[in-house]
Amino acid sequence: MVEGKKKIFPVHYAPGKRLFHIVVTLSDAPGSYSSILDLVRTRVNLIGTSTYTRSDGTAMFSGFSEALSPTLTAEELKKLIMSSKAAISAIVFEGEDGLLVDTFHTGFVVGDEEYILMRRDGLVHVFDRVSKMLGSGGDALLFEEGVTMGQRNAEMMIKTVGARRVRAQTGVLNRFLAAQGWGILAAKEGPGKDGFTVKVVDCFECSAHGSSRTGCNFVRGYLAGGAKATFGKDYESKETKCRLKGAEACEFQLNPSRTG
Amino acid sequence: MRQWRILAVAVLQGALFLSRAAFPAFLLTLPIATLPLVLETKGDFETIATELNKKGVKAHAPAAIIGKSGVKHEFAFALMPDTGKARIVVDTELSVKEVDEMKVLKFYVKVFDVSPEKAVLCVSPKLGARAATLAKEYGITVLEDDVPRRLIPMAEKVVNEFVGSGGS
Numbered sequence: 344m345v346e347g348k349k350k351i352f353p354v355h356y357a358p359g360k361r362l363f364h365i366v367v368t369l370s371d372a373p374g375s376y377s378s379i380l381d382l383v384r385t386r387v388n389l390i391g392t393s394t395y396t397r398s399d400g401t402a403m404f405s406g407f408s409e410a411l412s413p414t415l416t417a418e419e420l421k422k423l424i425m426s427s428k429a430a431i432s433a434i435v436f437e438g439e440d441g442l443l444v445d446t447f448h449t450g451f452v453v454g455d456e457e458y459i460l461m462r463r464d465g466l467v468h469v470f471d472r473v474s475k476m477l478g479s480g481g482d483a484l485l486f487e488e489g490v491t492m493g494q495r496n497a498e499m500m501i502k503t504v505g506a507r508r509v510r511a512q513t514g515v516l517n518r519f520l521a522a523q524g525w526g527i528l529a530a531k532e533g534p535g536k537d538g539f540t541v542k543v544v545d546c547f548e549c550s551a552h553g554s555s556r557t558g559c560n561f562v563r564g565y566l567a568g569g570a571k572a573t574f575g576k577d578y579e580s581k582e583t584k585c586r587l588k589g590a591e592a593c594e595f596q597l598n599p600s601r602t603g
Numbered sequence: 604m605r606q607w608r609i610l611a612v613a614v615l616q617g618a619l620f621l622s623r624a625a626f627p628a629f630l631l632t633l634p635i636a637t638l639p640l641v642l643e644t645k646g647d648f649e650t651i652a653t654e655l656n657k658k659g660v661k662a663h664a665p666a667a668i669i670g671k672s673g674v675k676h677e678f679a680f681a682l683m684p685d686t687g688k689a690r691i692v693v694d695t696e697l698s699v700k701e702v703d704e705m706k707v708l709k710f711y712v713k714v715f716d717v718s719p720e721k722a723v724l725c726v727s728p729k730l731g732a733r734a735a736t737l738a739k740e741y742g743i744t745v746l747e748d749d750v751p752r753r754l755i756p757m758a759e760k761v762v763n764e765f766v767g768s769g770g771s
Binding site for chain 2: 476477478479480481482483484486487560563564579580581
């Protein structure tokens with residue numbers, strides 16, 4: 344199996360299709376989820392689903408679906424779902440003219456932290472604009488913001504899993520960034536003493552075509568800030584390879600700062 | 604004569620396109636009409652730098668300085684000892700109308716990264732009201748004159764006073 348990008352469904356557009364967003368509160372017991380799936384699959388084709396548990400001991404099922412019959416209504420679907428003993432409550436939203444938007448959820452939560460979702464390309468163009476408006480100062484600003492975010496995120500991770508684990512399992516935790524779409528990070532020690540090299544495949548910062556920037560200053564800062572919070576000292580961060588300069592992947596060298 | 608001047612400016616524009624790296628960044632953002640003036644101004648900053656260097660004060664015009672972030676910034680002029688830490692940086696903003704706050708911000712973010720003891724922005728004709736407020740807030744010394752060439756002796760005076768006072 345090949346690793347890849349996860350598909351999520353805050354919105355779906357399928358012209359000519361009858362679309363439904365099914366949200367069900369389930370008892371958090373074995374078999375609850377499958378019993379709902381068994382019921383709905385006779386009436387709809389599920390496009391994308393997610394499930395999660397809640398602090399009150401219940402579980403949530405959320406699914407985007409296409410009706411198998413042109414006469415199926417949201418009310419019929421809800422009635423069907425509620426015939427299951429596993430269902431505590433259900434809401435079925437119907438799309439309009441082939442457009443279905445998640446009107447139930449109000450954001451994302453990872454652990455205890457709230458997240459937002461935005462287009463990768465959109466963020467990259469914000470960076471482009473900052474760099475274009477403020478010149479080299481804009482690049483410096485992006486670096487500083489990267490440092491701040493890297494430091495804060497690492498501190499949050501240290502608070503969650505502990506400093507020792509963060510230091511020992513940097514490789515595993517880098518996959519957390521990959522899962523969020525930042526790029527696939529791989530770190531190795533050296534070349535300098537106490538320094539390390541980080542290769543970033545599919546780095547988000549240089550993913551947009553036609554960027555006017557010449558480097559990934561935000562990610563460069565992010566790595567420096569993360570390293571500072573993790574190892575308790577300042578790091579100098581240098582981008583030695585970048586896709587914006589024709590390389591296949593970005594590469595950063597981090598070495599303990601000589602000035603402190 | 605007028606045609607020659609237009610041609611010269613056009614050639615300069617072409618050269619800027621072909622060799623962006625060879626020119627200071629501030630030259631790339633100016634309208635065509637101001638280019639000859641800027642080049643003249645730049646030349647005069649070089650003269651100030653040459654004079655100071657003769658006196659043993661390390662000055663550069665233009666000056667490329669690497670900031671705390673590792674990003675390289677360009678200024679029209681800078682006093683910078685061999686330690687690489689800039690003491691004073693000077694930039695110019697020439698326009699046909701009042702200079703807006705974005706130009707002040709653009710200068711400030713460079714200054715912030717380089718952390719000099721003093722930052723001077725030479726402006727012609729003058730800063731807009733919001734830009735002036737911003738410059739004051741950021742502690743930027745602003746020199747204004749309708750005639751760009753007059754900014755050079757004004758900047759030279761500020762630099763010499765700074766050198767004479769021994770710094771900050």
